[in-house]
Amino acid sequence: MNPGTNYQHLLNNLEYLKLKQMMVHLNQVIDFSVQNQLSFVDTLIKLTNYEIDVREQNMIHSMVKVGAFPHLKExxxxxxxxxxxxxxxxxxxxxxxxxxxxxxxxxxxxxxxxxxxxxxxxxxxxxxxxxxxxxxxxxxxxxxxxxxxxxxxxxxxxxxxxxxxxxxxxxxxxxxxxxxxxxxxxxxxxxxxxxxxxxxxxxxxxxxxxxxxxxxxxxxxxxxxxxxxxxxxxxxxxxxxxxxxxxxxxxx
The missing domain is CATH 3.40.50.300 (P-loop containing nucleotide triphosphate hydrolases)
Structure with a gap:
């Protein structure tokens, strides 16, 4: 198995699945995982959290926009x-x-x-x-x-x-x-x-x-x-x- 080839394959998969945030943060999460000896599951949780957080923010922005509020005062x-x-x-x-x-x-x-x-x-x-x-x-x-x-x-x-x-x-x-x-x-x-x-x-x-x-x-x-x-x-x-x-x- 070639680690370099596998890494590129993973990047290609993430791009194909349109998991942009996971692509952007992949290196950061890999480094953190290696340094802190995270388990496979914990590493995936950390990586997927980046994707979920952005999607949640986009969903919230969309819900507020649909609301047609006259201003954004809270x-x-x-x-x-x-x-x-x-x-x-x-x-x-x-x-x-x-x-x-x-x-x-x-x-x-x-x-x-x-x-x-x-x-x-x-x-x-x-x-x-x-x-x-x-x-x-x-x-x-x-x-x-x-x-x-x-x-x-x-x-x-x-x-x-x-x-x-x-x-x-x-x-x-x-x-x-x-x-x-x-x-x-x-x-x-x-x-x-x-x-x-x-x-x-x-x-x-x-x-x-x-x-x-x-x-x-x-x-x-x-x-x-x-x-x-x-x-x-x-x-x-x-x-x-x-x-x-x-x-x-x-x-x-």
Whole structure:
């Protein structure tokens, strides 16, 4: 047996199998294995770990990209001192993703600028990094997409598309009114996900006023009933986070 020929054969095999990271780190692992007298199995574990680590990172990157998040801010980037109304430990508990295991919802309720979207997105990014299928969409865009699908006669497929995600984030409910036909489509989606998937909602509208948003009290109540049945409502108050620097200058 020719060690040089066998080494080249191994490299060729790794290249053929497209195990790029194992090729790149082969010499390093061989040297480490010889110096530390590793067993064959331990050597293979060390070598394959390089391949797995990169593939995991690529998978995480792909999951986050598919999520269509508006930004990549995480919980660590949130200024809890500026918004003392928020229970920080509750947010950290959301990051355990227990609510997804139990098919529960989260509703962030509060005025514009207090950080609802930031927190909702942060939880979504964390879920995506844990390889949980996650998707972010603004409520208006969701309605427009469903409306377009209805006109093109594939509403059912579009509803199934949004229903499939283990975590769906619907941002800014109530910023624009929703007519009755569109509200029916929205209800269909909420009903399809009810007790099967988790959804995070952000809204600046008190629940009592949702019949004005959906312009049909019975439909609004049916939507709310399914959203809130298994949900944690996080009520946020305080100054606009976006105006924080401006307010600080005024107080100087």
């Amino acid at each position: 919980v660590k980037d949130f200024d809890f001192d500026f918004q003392p109304s928020i229970n920080q430990q509750q947010i950290f508990d959301f990051l355990t993703l227990r609510f997804i295991e139990k098919n529960e919802n989260i509703v962030f309720l509060g005025p514009s600028g207090v950080g609802k979207t930031h927190l909702a997105t942060s939880i979504g990014i964390h879920a995506a990094k844990k390889r949980t299928s996650t998707y972010f969409i603004k409520c208006h865009d969701l309605i427009q997409n469903l409306k377009r699908a209805r006109l093109e006669n594939h509403l059912e497929n579009r509803l199934k598309h949004y229903a499939k995600y283990k975590l769906l984030i619907i941002d800014e409910i109530g910023y624009l009114p929703i007519d009755q036909e569109d509200a029916k489509m929205f209800f269909q989606l909420i009903d399809m996900r009810y007790e099967k998937r988790s959804t995070i909602f952000t809204t600046n509208i008190n629940f009592k006023a949702w019949d004005e948003v959906f312009q049909e009290p019975k439909l609004a109540n049916a939507i709310l009933d399914r959203i809130l049945h298994h949900a944690t409502v996080v009520t946020m108050v305080g100054n606009s986070y976006r105006l924080k620097d401006h307010l600080a200058k005024e107080n100087e």
